[in-house]
Amino acid sequence: MSSKTITQDKVRGPILVVLPKFIGDAINTLPAIAMLRSLYPEHSIHLLARPYMLEVLERAAHYNIELIADNRYCKEHKQGMFSFARTLRKTKYAMAVLFRGSIREALLAKLAHIPLIIGYAQNGRKPLLSHALKLNECHHYIHRYCRLVNDVHNRPFSHFELPSLSPRTIALPKHIHKTAVYVGGKNKGTRHYDVAKSVDALTCIAKSTETHFYILGDPSESEDAARLSQALTKNKVPATNLAGKTTLGELVDTIAAMDTMISIDSGPMHIAAACNVPCLALVGLGTSPWSIVRPLQNNLIALESPSTSMVEHEIINDISPEMIARQYIALLDTPKS
Incomplete structure (x- = not known):
């Protein structure tokens, strides 16, 4: 693990969070996102998600986040890696937290000129990360995601909260159960x-x-x-x-x-x-x-x-x-x- 600690004063712009590609995994990142929000209450936190997942994440609005469709996977207006990196570059992100272990996500963040890139040192992407952690495969997925936030910030949190969604109320027929x-x-x-x-x-x-x-x-x-x-x-x-x-x-x-x-x-x-x-x-x-x-x-x-x-x-x-x-x-x- 990198010995460098990130302090809040070093982060002077929006934060990009790159989500996993499956719904269950994305839901399990919410406790780590809550940690980020606690550390950076005044910052914009943007969640980069595959388009199909956005409706689910709209039910996580209480985390005070903004959703961005990953245009690399859009059926319409699809962008390639370099084009999408140029799009992200315009926002001038100060930090990226990679909750997906692919080298493509690390390369995207690097091409987007994001100075602080946090992720696990896997799949040959360590040179692309500013803060590379060693993955402990025995950890629960929630624990893994929370470590990416907690460890590089000098471990301010002793526990994580469980994921929660805020659904919309719908009318269903009244059944006993x-x-x-x-x-x-x-x-x-x-x-x-x-x-x-x-x-x-x-x-x-x-x-x-x-x-x-x-x-x-x-x-x-x-x-x-x-x-x-x-x-x-x-x-x-x-x-x-x-x-x-x-x-x-x-x-x-x-x-x-x-x-x-x-x-x-x-x-x-x-x-x-x-x-x-x-x-x-x-x-x-x-x-x-x-x-x-x-x-x-x-x-x-x-x-x-x-x-x-x-x-x-x-x-x-x-x-x-x-x-x-x-x-x-x-x-x-x-x-x-």
């Missing part, structure tokens, strides 16, 4: 929970509770969601299929309006956590170790697969519907904190 369900589709690979087993689990839950299920998913998951919805209707289980029918901002608002959620390890799971919605997380083989991505809210129950299978996509499916139903009943006794 509303539960969002997100089990993914085939596009989620080893994280996808089988549709037939999902039907069995939700049918079992419906027999012992008065629950209305809201099935969530993106357009690419509509086919799997439709199969789930049709099977539940056949079993006379109350359900509404919203897969592919909401924007990402509306997805946040919908999840926040729920009493509980059942989800695989995913962006929607992190949205539920940031909205303080009690969540039952189905955990199989993920894209990162569960211990470093698990939401830290107390109202989350993690149902980790007991599988001994050597077939990766079967690991999560060794969580039985009966196990899900039992843990869901326990979740009903877990109020919003």
